[in-house]
Amino acid sequence: MSTTTTARTFIGLNAAFSALTGLELIIFPFAVAHLMFSDPAGWTTLALRLLGVGLVLFALDLLLMATNRFVTKGEVMLIILADIGWLIASAALVLLTGYLFSDAGLLMIGIVAAFVAVFAAGQYVGAGRIVAPQSRVSIRSKNGKLSASVRRVVAAPAETAWEVMTDHPGYADVAGNISKVEVLAGEGIGMTRRCFGPKGENWTETCNQFQEGRSYGFRIHTEAPDYPYPISDLQGRWSVEPKGPGSEFSIDIEAKPKGGFLSRALFASVARRQFKSILVDLADAWAKRMEHEART
Structure with missing residues (x-):
């Protein structure tokens, strides 16, 4: 079995979750905005849609990595850093602007962050198992x-x-x-x-x-x-x-x-x-x- 299997498995899960989340934000930004925000303003729909586009592009990049048998430890670590950035941003949103969100919105932010944390942990374990090919x-x-x-x-x-x-x-x-x-x-x-x-x-x-x-x-x-x-x-x-x-x-x-x-x-x-x-x-x-x- 390839030494990149564990890392690529979690990267693939990360890609699927990011793609599904991104598509939901692109297709249903109005419904998500009214669910997440206490008093959704006009900018929230556009912001959610742009976030969705970013997540889909991120998912495509992850998909290429997940199908690459020779993905490197450095490439995996960059994805982990991106996931950590998401976790930090999620915490900052809740602590600094939590009043903008409904209870359902805060719960959604927490659930997404929990999934991202699992992906980051799995990718970190997988990165530690990667051995560069001798060839x-x-x-x-x-x-x-x-x-x-x-x-x-x-x-x-x-x-x-x-x-x-x-x-x-x-x-x-x-x-x-x-x-x-x-x-x-x-x-x-x-x-x-x-x-x-x-x-x-x-x-x-x-x-x-x-x-x-x-x-x-x-x-x-x-x-x-x-x-x-x-x-x-x-x-x-x-x-x-x-x-x-x-x-x-x-x-x-x-x-x-x-x-x-x-x-x-x-x-x-x-x-x-x-x-x-x-x-x-x-x-x-x-x-x-x-x-x-x-x-x-």
């Missing part, structure tokens, strides 16, 4: 291309890591988006292999760089009729080098999405999280296999 991922966009890389130090010699990395049929066992790999012809530069997706879609890849024991690269033939991703050009490089008693391997991917500016911008925003998830899972699975091979 270090970097993703950036430049000149219409998306570049992604992952690096991982393993307790295995470079020779062992290289053997695992060049086990092409075994690549399907560690890559979550590939179900089968078969070598079609050759070895080294010019070698071709065929990769199959989870639904049987397939494409070929050609080795375009090779340095024995150090690195190799492939150009992926994205022009295949059933290639499943909106990418016009895709290349990858896999490398390993000694590091202390073990080694460090890396995967570098460069992708050019299909379409115009809007398509590329959308691809860059959506693909960042997908690339990170795929690369971390692949690096973790490879590291586990490399270290197992080194022990046997």
Whole structure:
């Protein structure tokens, strides 16, 4: 189970509660104003509606975090600070302007604050359980291309890591988006292999760089009729080098999405999280296999 599960669960609950509260304020500001305030003035309806909009936007931000497997401890702590700010503001409203509210209004403020306090406490516990992934991922966009890389130090010699990395049929066992790999012809530069997706879609890849024991690269033939991703050009490089008693391997991917500016911008925003998830899972699975091979 991911170390971010607890934090993301409470962030998700926080998002749902914020969204429901915000929508209620947007849709029924007049009714809420007459319920909360002793003598509702004209500004109260507008204030409640603006608060509702803010809560919905806050909920959308929380939803993105709740679905991010790699949410950081710092990001969770920022949400906790926002919740604490809400609690402080609620207390200030009651102490300084409590006379403006009805008994029902004061009760509503207290109930909402109680929920926020529970979310803050759960998020704090969850933040304490987050462990940063050992696989270090970097993703950036430049000149219409998306570049992604992952690096991982393993307790295995470079020779062992290289053997695992060049086990092409075994690549399907560690890559979550590939179900089968078969070598079609050759070895080294010019070698071709065929990769199959989870639904049987397939494409070929050609080795375009090779340095024995150090690195190799492939150009992926994205022009295949059933290639499943909106990418016009895709290349990858896999490398390993000694590091202390073990080694460090890396995967570098460069992708050019299909379409115009809007398509590329959308691809860059959506693909960042997908690339990170795929690369971390692949690096973790490879590291586990490399270290197992080194022990046997």
